[in-house]
Amino acid sequence: MHKKRVVITGMGVIAPEAESLPLYDEILRSGRSLIRHVDELEAFGFEAQNGAIADPLIDPKNELLRLFEIDLTSDFIKLAVKAAYNAWQDAGLPIPDPDSEEVDYDTGVMIGGVISGIEQLVSKVVPLLEKKRPKRLGSMIVQNTMPSGASAYISSIFALGNQAMSLNSACSTGVDSVNWGYHSVASGWAKRMVVGASDAYNPYSWAGFEGMRVLNRNSNDAPEKASRPMSESAKGFVPGSGAGVLILEDLDLARARGARIYAEILGGFSNCGALRGKGSMTFPNREGVIRALKTSFELCNIKPEEIDYINGHLSGTMADPFEVQNWFDAMQLKGRKFPYINSTKSILGHSLGAAGALEIVATILQLYNGYVHASLNTEDLHPAIEKLIGRDAVPLERVDFPEMRIAAKANFGFGDVNSAIVLRKFEE
Amino acid sequence: MNKQEIKEKVIAILKKYTRREEVWENFSDTSDILNDLKINSARLVDIILDIEDEFDLEVEDEAMDRIRTINDVVEIIAEKKAEKKD
Amino acid sequence: MPGNDLIWLASARTSAWQQRKEVIAKILTDRERGQFEEAKDPFTGIWAFWACKEAAYKAWQQSEHKAFNNPKRIEIRFDKLFSRGPLHSMARIGKRQFEINGFVGRHLIFASALRADEKALRHFFFPGGNERAFEEEASRYFGKSLSLRKNKRNHPVLADEAGKIIEISKSHDGPLLAFTVPER
Numbered sequence: 001m002h003k004k005r006v007v008i009t010g011m012g013v014i015a016p017e018a019e020s021l022p023l024y025d026e027i028l029r030s031g032r033s034l035i036r037h038v039d040e041l042e043a044f045g046f047e048a049q050n051g052a053i054a055d056p057l058i059d060p061k062n063e064l065l066r067l068f069e070i071d072l073t074s075d076f077i078k079l080a081v082k083a084a085y086n087a088w089q090d091a092g093l094p095i096p097d098p099d100s101e102e103v104d105y106d107t108g109v110m111i112g113g114v115i116s117g118i119e120q121l122v123s124k125v126v127p128l129l130e131k132k133r134p135k136r137l138g139s140m141i142v143q144n145t146m147p148s149g150a151s152a153y154i155s156s157i158f159a160l161g162n163q164a165m166s167l168n169s170a171c172s173t174g175v176d177s178v179n180w181g182y183h184s185v186a187s188g189w190a191k192r193m194v195v196g197a198s199d200a201y202n203p204y205s206w207a208g209f210e211g212m213r214v215l216n217r218n219s220n221d222a223p224e225k226a227s228r229p230m231s232e233s234a235k236g237f238v239p240g241s242g243a244g245v246l247i248l249e250d251l252d253l254a255r256a257r258g259a260r261i262y263a264e265i266l267g268g269f270s271n272c273g274a275l276r277g278k279g280s281m282t283f284p285n286r287e288g289v290i291r292a293l294k295t296s297f298e299l300c301n302i303k304p305e306e307i308d309y310i311n312g313h314l315s316g317t318m319a320d321p322f323e324v325q326n327w328f329d330a331m332q333l334k335g336r337k338f339p340y341i342n343s344t345k346s347i348l349g350h351s352l353g354a355a356g357a358l359e360i361v362a363t364i365l366q367l368y369n370g371y372v373h374a375s376l377n378t379e380d381l382h383p384a385i386e387k388l389i390g391r392d393a394v395p396l397e398r399v400d401f402p403e404m405r406i407a408a409k410a411n412f413g414f415g416d417v418n419s420a421i422v423l424r425k426f427e428e
Numbered sequence: 429m430n431k432q433e434i435k436e437k438v439i440a441i442l443k444k445y446t447r448r449e450e451v452w453e454n455f456s457d458t459s460d461i462l463n464d465l466k467i468n469s470a471r472l473v474d475i476i477l478d479i480e481d482e483f484d485l486e487v488e489d490e491a492m493d494r495i496r497t498i499n500d501v502v503e504i505i506a507e508k509k510a511e512k513k514d
Numbered sequence: 515m516p517g518n519d520l521i522w523l524a525s526a527r528t529s530a531w532q533q534r535k536e537v538i539a540k541i542l543t544d545r546e547r548g549q550f551e552e553a554k555d556p557f558t559g560i561w562a563f564w565a566c567k568e569a570a571y572k573a574w575q576q577s578e579h580k581a582f583n584n585p586k587r588i589e590i591r592f593d594k595l596f597s598r599g600p601l602h603s604m605a606r607i608g609k610r611q612f613e614i615n616g617f618v619g620r621h622l623i624f625a626s627a628l629r630a631d632e633k634a635l636r637h638f639f640f641p642g643g644n645e646r647a648f649e650e651e652a653s654r655y656f657g658k659s660l661s662l663r664k665n666k667r668n669h670p671v672l673a674d675e676a677g678k679i680i681e682i683s684k685s686h687d688g689p690l691l692a693f694t695v696p697e698r
Contacts, residue, residue, distance in 0.1 A: 040619030043639040123524040139473040
């Protein structure tokens, strides 16, 4: 079957302190950390007290979102809907008349999330069930906790009649949601897909990571220094939150309506290391990672040396040097220079399921606008990384790079899952 | 509390769940909550919970089933309030 | 002499009285209402005002030893309107002014007040009922053995073995206890 070309025509993000694309771009360009001390975490007894919190509040003046009762939903849905609304407008698509019965059966939605709805369980379900009063829960708990809730609301606002669902693959969720959307459009299942992921701040869900001792607890007095991917002093990740949403379109459709094209998705691949070899629930089987990366290059018909820039998973744990080694081995550049590599988590923290979506948007902004953002806190680059790829591959300051053509992006998640995607600047 | 006061409070609660301001430009006691005020039918449950809190009473599911108009809500509350006093 | 207040939002949500117009009119002064009306989220907005008023009132009471009931005698002015994040405001009760710091979180709001001429404050949070843990933590912090007592006016204090007193503030809501002490 002939595969359709798939392009990105709209993007929206809700990141901490950045609810618009230009502001997000400006933050990436200037390399400004969005990580702050979160006093509430201290009150709940966390030793790691930093985080990056995106604001889920719905602007009361946004009549459309109020009409669809988004203000009554849970935080992960609010973040996703706000990001989708921005992406839809960014793509120049018309907002359908809410009273029209017309459905767009060619456009679908796939919004993932990892810890969706937990705040509803904590603040509503548990207190009322402990009082044996489940009927007091009201009517909205199920739709606010179901992982497909964000997709359901987004399909209602924009009258989307193709598939409306969610997927969850831990920290790979964002990349997998975009890859799923790519496949849907490439195969002709849909002509347009609204894809992305959302995860909201909640101490009750972040607590699990504190319990695992995987958060950096050494930097409470210097939050901007807390997220240090690829550094020798990396001591755990910093939790974050937010949502990233992209509009993917069949190239013919995008052309026909004269849409601005940010980039083309060449393809991607996901697999699982099956917790074999040195792989575990939380650490990847190296063989699986290398296969995932290599297969994604093959499926996209590109040679590794064509890759100009890598947006890594790189969360700021002891796994970072292993990740760089895996990229290195998968690419086998044989004496050629390793491409630029950075970690958007050094700026935004690790927003779990949403991370991939926010990072793909960051990757595309860099590709479209021609720069590589600083990978913060790499002054003490890990010696193993420096030895392998050299200091210059990891920008301490922003590098202007207008010739950038192909970018690779991967995320790796709990459950030994690996997901990669390859993006190219749009060429006719 | 007289019926007028009850009605004002009921309207304040309904306003939380109406999503189109214009439905309030032209309404009466017999306005149908779902059709005229265009409130999502699933929100009826939440409206009842708010009424239970506001008026400190309990509305059984059977009573809830009877509700169609603003006036129905006011009558149920007035009845319950009267029962309480007895 | 600190004052603090803690609000567990899950409990606040089940008692919706603060959101009613007539109640807001009883709690907030005209100037405060102006600021409140600009709040993006009225639910956390009104509770943030309430927490600041409670904290200021407690701090005021510790020095004035008087009581009043009208919340409008306390006027709060926030630096900036917010939904979540750090909280900072000034409170005025009569001629006295207090500085208020705290935060609006996902599950709780916390505010602590101190007079402009006083030292900074430290806060400790514990699960409800765990006052012993606070005594241990406070003893470590001040470097001497302290026990939690109540003074004649029923305010919580820390007392050392010689009977010397440190005035503190205590709040309890939901599952959490919050203590505020002057910085050592």
